[in-house]
Amino acid sequence: LKDSDSPLKTFYITVKQEDLNTLNANLPESGKDHYIPAFLKVDDQVYKINLRYRGDTNVHWMFKQKSLRIKINDGNLYDMHTKFNLVNTITHDILMESVNYTIAENENLIAPEFYPVRVFINSEYSGVYYFLSQVDESLLRKHKKMPGSIYAGDKSNDNNNDGVADLWWNSSFWIKQASRNSESKSNREDIDFLISTIQKGGISFYQIFNSMFNKETFYNFLSLDVLFGSYHHDFAHNHKIYFDPYKGQFEPISWDQRRWSGRDFKVTSNYPLVEKIRLNPVFEYEMDSNTYRLFNKYNQNYIDAIVDKYSLREQSDLESDKYRDTAKGGLNRAFYMSEYRMAIQELKNTYSYRRKELQKIFNDSSLEVLVQEYDNYKSVTLYVGGNSPIKLTYV
DSSP states (O other): OOGGGOSSEEEEEEOOHHHHHHHHTTTTHHHHSOOEEEEEEETTEEEEEEEEEOOSSTTTTSSSSOOEEEEEOTTOOBTTBSEEEEEEOOHHHHHHHHHHHHHHHHTTOBOOOEEEEEEEETTEEEEEEEEEEOSSHHHHHHTTOOSOEEEEEOOOOOBOTTSSBSTTTOGGGEEEEEOSSGGGTTOOHHHHHHHHHHHOOHHHHHHHHHHHBOHHHHHHHHHHHHHHTOOOOOSSSOEEEEEETTTTEEEEBOOOOOOOOOOSSSOOSOOHHHHHHHHSHHHHHHHHHHHHHHHHHSOHHHHHHHHHHHHHHHHHHHHTOTTOEEEETTEEEEOOHHHHHHHHHHHHHHHHHHHHHHHHHHHOEEEEEEEEEOSSOEEEEEEEEESSOOOOOOO
């Protein structure tokens, strides 16, 4: 397709083949251990850039279409970004992420920009990629947040004595990706305080969560996992947290909210912070109420429509993408457009099944009343069961 015929933005990258050869020399290490110089043209603007490969698994770097990390040189910005990613497509996983980031933005969560683009490398069409902004100071600026600490909790492969990943017990596993200023780059008091707070229970956690956590954003973040049956946030990885020094509060950053499922239980992404919240009946009630609000707001028709909208905008360019592939069993394989359309329908079906299971969970409540008469008084005993609270009106 010509640029004018495509609904997608086009990124043109020009790079020397001998420099690309150095990235490909000994994958995966060579692809990420250094940057190479290149030029980027987008929106009729030319930028000097450095690039390398990115991604934790071989689906990002093993085959022809590779995921890229790009840095803009000379103090320039692209759409307020100094650094961003171009991620090779992985079918409906990408659509899940598009939907989740859109809803996260709707619900006032800090979320990276994520949208499909066309990429040409040395004038050859390299297919459909997804633009993914970097989680750094520029993301805070885009969301009109004060500069503050950003921590990434990822790759906690070491286990504690119980055989569980140490991420939520040891703050050293959290990598600091942004700071309020240069003087605070090495200061880790905020993440140390966060992890120690999660180890506390009872009234201490209750007081700190009420005052130093942005409850609205945490409930929205957690409720989205519940709504879609996502299981990608856990004890070991895929967590990003921002500390707002102006408000003195922690906020979650929406990241990797994919992996929808039709599982038949409420909390599908479980880790110590979620457990501490659920141990308090007031917090769990507040979170459940928020989840039910999202359940009604983002009904099946809404999700079907947005999935169709996002799939249609990239469909014609995907049809021309000879490198389009999907991850199956840890390896990449090419997919037909008929498979793509089936995957879209499966995505809708998954959400439909998850909604039915959630409806059962939220409808599961019961009340039994036992009235006993004595000589001078009556005794009323209430037996409440199920997952949802009962509101009583006394007359």
